Amino acid sequence: MKPALSALTVLSILLAAPALAAEPQIDVPLMKRVVERLSADDLEGRAPSTAVEPKVLDTIIAAFKAAGLQPGKDGWLQDVPTVEVTGSHHSPLAITGGTAPLSFAVGKDYVANSYRLLPRTDIQGAELVFVGYGINAPELGWNDYAGIDMHGKIAVILVNDPDYQTEGEQGLFKGRRMTWYGRWPYKYEEAARQGAKGALIVHETFPAAYGWNVLQSSGTSPQYFVQSPNDGMDQTEVNGWIQLPVAQKIFAAAGKDFAGLSAAARQKGFKAVPLGLKASLSFDNAVRRSVSHNVVGVLPGTTRPDEYVLYSAHWDHLGHCTPDASGDDICNGAVDNATGVAALTAIAKASAAAGRAPRSQVFLAVTLEESGLLGSEFYARHPVYPLAKTVGGVNMDALDPGGRARDYSLTGGDKSDLTALFRAALADMGLKETPEDHAERGSYYRSDHFSFAKRGVPMFDLSRGTDLFVGGKAAGDAAHEDYVKNRYHGPNDEYSPDWDWSGITEDVTLFYRLGHDLAISSAWPNWHPDDEFRRVRDASRATVTK
Template structure:
């Protein structure tokens, strides 16, 4: 029998929750794409809701934080040519750029296989050792050698590290001077099918803009199908599968394929401003210390394919989380006693295209990061029936895990380790941008854990729609648990610390109080 949360101080208003998700995930909001009509409606909805609750503006005198962005729409009529091989966009490969340029081309670019594309001194691993890839095209395997070998002594074994994330691979290749990256897609190590790659990379994308129009970013950000990689390696008289096995060993050395890549990426560029949204409950005796409760408001927006309109409403990912944060904001605003610490309720833009709103917030927070105690993040809720456990992402990462353990125990629930550590969810949502600034966090996510069909049939697809028949028992119990954690953190003197040695821990030490 599942534990009851009726006695918890948090009171769940199921009717309002349904209405919030229904509205945010409606066709009228057009998939909540940044810099679209959907953004305008979403930001207004959140701002008006926070005003109605009586929350103060989260950014000085405004509920909005302007996020300067570029909206980049690549012409999908392109082909990738590698020597005599010709590949079709969408079905065989995807390519885009975050450089703010109307056109980018690969002209007879040398192709090099760099294994997992990792430079990690702490793991004694460098796929770029003694290698010059300046201006070249690199082919990289997805995930990291730990997953490939399932050897716990290599990286973290089955659990993905940040070195396995596609974002890292693009960043490191850019640091090495490469012109283009093509990541080889395989469903198991990527944690999603090719349809997710295709949907996420063949429509409008967004990026922050620096003074140099992002020239330090990688030129071409690409993916290729597994079978395409095999064809390319065969053309180079090499066996892809054998080299893939070799790449998972520390002795691996990068291999020039002696092939040339040609590709032209043409972009329609719009410079515009998107918005993060935040409402504040001020603190009392420790009002200069902040706790942040968050869910990203954006999804994939609307696209036109084959002459038809396709709306990615993102009901679970992440209208469900935004509605959850709004419930928590209403609850804490209605309490008779104000919290000792300030509570900031946030919703960031452009999470789906690379944590862009979170990165901007982390670099331009309303208060210094040393005043932010922790960052709690919802990225998809269990809209089905309640369960007798709560998922924990990461292990022995920070002392916030103790808060999770205690809150779960109070509900009679257990804490269950991430069932898919190989997916690297620790690095795929907005809390990670704050972690890189030293702020410890917890992520609450139920994408596919209670609905096995979600990842394969709904995640980043048009089928992620609102359903009035959702049970919402899982939402109710998880919001009660999160409320318990917020209440404790907002009213004690604790500063949860990082446990494992990491760049996050080093960054926090720089902000030591």
Template sequence: MNTFRLLALFGVLLLPNVNATPFQFDEKTYRQDVETLASDKFEGRGPLSQGETLTVEYLEKAYKAIGLKPGFGDSYRQAVPMAKITADQTMQLTIPDVVFNNGRDFTARTEQIQPQVSLDNSDIVFVGYGINAPEYQWNDYANIDVKDKTVIVLVNDPGFATQDPNVFKGNAMTYYGRWTYKYEEAARQGAKAVFIVHETAPAAYGWNVVENSNTNTKYTLVDDQNNQSHIGVMGWIQHSTAQTVFQKAGLDFDKVKLTAAKAGFKAIALNLKANLVVKNTIELATSYNVAGLLPGTSQSDEWLVMHAHWDHLGKTVQDGKTVILNGAVDNASGVAGVMQLARHFNAQDKAPKRSILFTAFTAEETGLIGAQYFASNPPVPTKQLVSFLNIDGMNVGKGVDYILRYGHGVSQLETYLDAAAKAQGRTVKADPRPQNGLMFRSDHFALAQQGVPGLLFMSLGDTDPDYIAHKYHQGADDYDANWHLGGVKQDLALISDIIEKLANNNDWPKWLEESDFKKLRAQDGK
């Protein structure tokens, strides 16, 4: 097929369905959904809590009322086996004779299913960014044995540190910069503990986010070995804490840090010992993903997924007071948006050719746990999933003349985004903060790891500069009756346009850049 015919065919695939009813935003229902899900009654929607029970019941009732079929066989729920781990927050970290206080100076937790994890005179090694990336000719663990030791690593990756486009991906974070990768690689290397040095710019959030996210109950999937392959201690330390530790080793942390961004960096044994006891209360329980299905017609075995995670951080204690982290924008706004889309498509006179699965997963905030379980245990094989569209926080303010694109040249879904934005008279704007690695921080990434291409729709701090600093993962993320919601309306209409096209054509959007994702999709014959 020649280039002209190929482009013409792809243009036809992007044409809207002339029989489709334009998206109608039901503001009253949307507000009701967000206000309810983000109310104190729902206790911050923490997994394995009374808040989860209320949330799952609310979603299941809504999906039934909309007219969706059960998404998991005969059930709207997918059971996700999890452990609820609550660490004793009176812990202290000692290196070697300096005592650091939990919350203020460091955080520590574990995903291992055991009542206590300890560091007993554990040798400390600084391993730079903690990255082993053959494709970038980079290995911070080269020629160093960290088995059963405590490693200190830097957040983000050398590309951000140098701002050199020839180092990793320059300012744009790679997965090697994510805290999840740091823990995974250290575990592969045999380390006992990891402490990531927090700095606001490379982390993309302040210490308050780290503290709120890691000093309350956490959750994890459970394997048949009680997660013993996971790192023993998953920690963060303040920049000032790192400076003190390195000073004790006779080193200047800020000078040593600069050397870690250069090729050929060699790990440094600090000749210091770490001592810490993490005592855990463990509860094995079941959480739930929720999904409703709109069956397709002629291509019903091909599924499109429209998603938003339902969970937030539950409750925490600050200054002796219980604070409910309601997560109105993150992500009650997204869950309510998915329900709006479900109502719209179920109300169409003609069902789509492909099936549409409307999903809400558990425990995104703890590391994409619900998404990981779904990706490993999908209701149909992942090779039948056309794409995964993911809302993680909506623009509850006024509409804007652009839509953000996370990543560039990643998959052909970007073409759909371009077309839908153009139809609205909007432009597509590159992620203004590629260093934040948002491509790897929400549920679509778990499906990408199985080869399913996705799009992320996120408006957390872009239209509200105050959000990240004072609301994100904090008690101030509450529903506000004064929200304009113009941004929600226009973004849901845009997403509706993309769903309409994908649900009624024969296209299988492909990965563009070379990656493990692309290889997996190719193995599926897509």
């Protein structure tokens, strides 16, 4: 089914498109200047909503103007109102109604926060219900909430999705590859849609793809959200995680077999199980409101200007961070993600030089990616250009300096008709496709393209492989390990005039090619019929007047 559909899509694009433009001229000196400026020490690591943000925005706007872009429909800047919520004075998580009362300590045994902007969260005697993986997927005939009213209750949920233990990608939920249904934000969102008072996810290291130490740190730190008109009152009152041994003790107190119910939850037709227990917990919330900004530029289309192709990259980074041995505490973010903004600018310049395409091309430098994709989330909630008329797009995040590679991988795997464009472009460029590393980690759902994908817009997220033309896989793997170990999210992620730009240049050429193919065509790519985002894309496109 999928190969035939993809081949048809490629054919339709080729038939609908004029002849391809000449190979783009990617302006490497321009990219060098953008990266060097955005990662300079005086921009202090580009932390959003700080005194340096205006200088960062001025730099990006100037680069966009010089590249030939026009301001977006509402101007260069889109306000992004956000909130920071810091929980404190957490009570123990108290469980009653079982063989014996249980009490669990915050940090050590559980973590919990609230999306609601209230000064205090106080849950007393909420019923616990085991809802398996907490998934409602009509396209797969799967609903863990079928037949149960969750109002006033707390959902206890397994992490990942039902077939994560399967080798390969066989199964309703794509086997080892994590789907959106396996990610914790989905589980919180679905629990809220079901009317639940709260959601507690059971942590296990392998299916979560990280240890409890990560949650112990992030779950007790300030939480960042996009401001909503109702201050999050449509969300659950409490969201959190519990350690696996905690879950086992809770189930035992309820006279239930955790292992047996977990196995049952992997089967289609599983029914939620009330545990006959009640949970109580409370904590204070300190709320701080702030505003950051997305930068929006556009190349208007010629014959179909109300159809849009989107290019995105985040401009923010961590600001000041843990000092290194020399005392340097500026996380400059040269690779992550000054390179992405430089790529945006270079593609904009190449696109302007090639002449305007039939469709409009939108260039979006978003804020607050490092705080949870908040800039792209805000744009997706409040799009300057309608998502129903956004054809698809390309996201660019952390382009590694280094040599050209023979291979590229499609993050998220074969999810949509965009796969065919990707494979055609690789073939044309003499490159090959390799599988995504660690598909079980759900990387597709962790960068800015996802804010658009979950609302139906097919988005590319690509990774350059490690099979380098010079040095092969050994050299590529060593370079990647060096970046992760020594520079990622640290003060050493700095610009160097000695960078090898050949790999980035090939990345940007590929990104240009994919966006350009969409911009000159009349096709509307969609998700595959069994994909979790197909329903929302179909519903979105149905709102467009033909």
